[in-house]
Amino acid sequence: MIKVFLILLLTFNTLATQGIIRVHEAPVVSEPNASGRILMRIRKGDSVYLHPNYLNNENYYVTLTRDGRKAYIRKDFIKLVLN
Numbered sequence: 001m002i003k004v005f006l007i008l009l010l011t012f013n014t015l016a017t018q019g020i021i022r023v024h025e026a027p028v029v030s031e032p033n034a035s036g037r038i039l040m041r042i043r044k045g046d047s048v049y050l051h052p053n054y055l056n057n058e059n060y061y062v063t064l065t066r067d068g069r070k071a072y073i074r075k076d077f078i079k080l081v082l083n
Contacts, residue, residue, distance in 0.1 A: 017052045019061065019078035021045060026077035032060040036072065039065050047081070048073065 021042050029036030042048060054062035060072040 017050055018081040019048050019050050020081060021048065021077060022079050023077050026073055028063060028065060028071045028073050030071060032057065032072040039069070039071050042073070048078070050078070050080075 021044050024044050025041045026044075027038045028040045028042060030039055031037070048063050051062040051064075059075055061075055061078060063071055063073050065071045
């Protein structure tokens with residue numbers, strides 16, 4: 001029973017494509033590292049799109065900027081919304 005619950009929990013995490021910002025202002029950067037250029041900032045409580053194929057990366061999620069460019073946001077700034 002516990003194994004089934006864990007599998008379902010992990011499956012829902014991989015299907016999530018929305019997240020909510022948990023910090024006051026989260027920087028969205030051009031590269032998945034600390035030296036990336038800041039493209040924009042997103043305020044606490046805002047909903048962001050997360051690319052479903054990149055949810056299992058190490059420290060960053062892949063998202064889109066306002067003008068549609070690929071960007072990165074740190075995982076600890078995001079709370080995944082599970083449907």
